[in-house]
Amino acid sequence: MRTQLDAIHAVRAPADDNGTMRAVVSALLRYGVVFSALVTLVGLGLLLVQVGPKAFVSMPSIRAPETTDLTSLRAVLGELVPPEPEAVMDAGILLLIATPAVTVGTAAISFALEKDWLYMGITTFVFAMLMLGFAIGGGIIPGKS
Amino acid sequence: MFFAILFMSVAAGVGGAILGLGGGIIIVPALTLLLHLPIRYAIGASIVAVIATSSGAAAAYIRDRLTNLRIGIALEVMTTLGALTGASVAGWVSPRWLYIVFGLLLAYSAFALLGRLQMELPGEVPYDPLAARLRFTGEYYDQALGQRVPYTATGVIPGGAMMYLAGIFSGLLGIGSGLFKVLAMDVAMRLPMKVSTSTSNFMIGVTAAASAGVYFARGDVHPLVAAPVALGVLSGAWLGSRIMGQLRNTTIRKLFIPVLALVAVGMIVRGIQLP
Numbered sequence: 001m002r003t004q005l006d007a008i009h010a011v012r013a014p015a016d017d018n019g020t021m022r023a024v025v026s027a028l029l030r031y032g033v034v035f036s037a038l039v040t041l042v043g044l045g046l047l048l049v050q051v052g053p054k055a056f057v058s059m060p061s062i063r064a065p066e067t068t069d070l071t072s073l074r075a076v077l078g079e080l081v082p083p084e085p086e087a088v089m090d091a092g093i094l095l096l097i098a099t100p101a102v103t104v105g106t107a108a109i110s111f112a113l114e115k116d117w118l119y120m121g122i123t124t125f126v127f128a129m130l131m132l133g134f135a136i137g138g139g140i141i142p143g144k145s
Numbered sequence: 146m147f148f149a150i151l152f153m154s155v156a157a158g159v160g161g162a163i164l165g166l167g168g169g170i171i172i173v174p175a176l177t178l179l180l181h182l183p184i185r186y187a188i189g190a191s192i193v194a195v196i197a198t199s200s201g202a203a204a205a206y207i208r209d210r211l212t213n214l215r216i217g218i219a220l221e222v223m224t225t226l227g228a229l230t231g232a233s234v235a236g237w238v239s240p241r242w243l244y245i246v247f248g249l250l251l252a253y254s255a256f257a258l259l260g261r262l263q264m265e266l267p268g269e270v271p272y273d274p275l276a277a278r279l280r281f282t283g284e285y286y287d288q289a290l291g292q293r294v295p296y297t298a299t300g301v302i303p304g305g306a307m308m309y310l311a312g313i314f315s316g317l318l319g320i321g322s323g324l325f326k327v328l329a330m331d332v333a334m335r336l337p338m339k340v341s342t343s344t345s346n347f348m349i350g351v352t353a354a355a356s357a358g359v360y361f362a363r364g365d366v367h368p369l370v371a372a373p374v375a376l377g378v379l380s381g382a383w384l385g386s387r388i389m390g391q392l393r394n395t396t397i398r399k400l401f402i403p404v405l406a407l408v409a410v411g412m413i414v415r416g417i418q419l420p
Contacts, residue, residue, distance in 0.1 A: 026204045036375075096196055101351075126222060
């Protein structure tokens with residue numbers, strides 16, 4: 001009697017071992033993470049230059065009930081020139097938030113290139129859900145800025 | 146303050162990367178109880194932490210074939226549908242009973258896992274036609290065992306149902322989806338523990354990214370809190386992904402069960418305390 005694994009390996013297409021896709025998705029994640037971390041670090045560096053070390057010791061502004069006005073992509077981009085430390089940090093954080101979406105989008109394209117239509121459909125659905133989340137979040141929709 | 150947040154975030158990143166959790170369980174209480182930050186900034190930072198844990202470790206896990214992208218993405222359909230359901234019924238269900246029911250569910254799972262404490266690999270699992278149709282199968286090289294481990298999933302329907310529940314729960318309360326994802330893959334689908342935690346690790350980032358926009362627009366992501374959290378968790382997750390490959394599946398499960406039990410008790414207590 002054949003085992004389940006044998007049964008599944010028999011069903012499996014020969015080109016199933018998508019090593020290229022793994023390499024691309026893995027590299028995208030790594031670059032996305034390193035880039036967003038660098039941008040966030042630059043923001044912290046700017047804070048150190050503009051405010052001085054005391055910004056890191058006390059952080060008094062957080063305790064106050066004041067809110068950040070950087071709540072949309074447009075607001076963050078607007079504060080980048082000239083570079084406002086908090087806006088640069090936020091840009092780094094937004095890059096980090098975008099990383100999983102880019103990964104899922106790339107996976108959808110890879111499945112399409114492999115003519116794996118079932119998984120292309122599944123991945124596209126997940127990607128659409130992500131975009132819906134971003135749209136609802138107002139990061140794209142203007143008005144709150 | 147800054148360094149306290151950074152240090153705590155590194156710890157959360159290491160733990161989250163190994164156990165497949167977002168680290169919100171660690172981040173939210175630490176920021177509010179120890180550092181006395183407002184809860185909304187703590188929750189905003191924990192959403193960022195989830196994405197950082199996921200992205201920081203996922204590159205290594207995907208390269209090393211620990212993450213099963215196919216299983217992760219397919220199950221993500223159930224989670225996102227669950228999250229939508231959760232968000233739309235939010236006004237109708239009492240959070241109190243939700244906390245208690247899910248707390249009891251987790252407590253039961255912790256007991257169920259105790260029986261599998263010594264099980265390193267799932268071995269031969271019952272044949273599931275849906276798993277074959279969706280090609281829920283894979284193989285990874287286990288550094289701790291020094292051998293290749295082929296595996297295949299079973300129980301796709303109960304696993305998918307648990308993922309749907311996990312989605313409802315995170316849509317309603319914004320927490321706890323990593324635990325449920327690992328449980329669904331380990332208990333229902335009987336994947337190797339390492340595959341469960343690293344696939345969950347990939348999934349939580351996708352789920353959290355979908356809701357991160359909402360928190361950002363609300364102004365809950367404060368740059369001075371989220372920046373050290375993001376950097377700390379990223380480096381912690383990177384470190385955690387290096388450690389995890391060396392650990393045995395049984396060790397990871399031994400670390401997972403107490404966390405599960407603690408969260409279960411915390412949820413039940415929270416449910417009882419709610420008005």
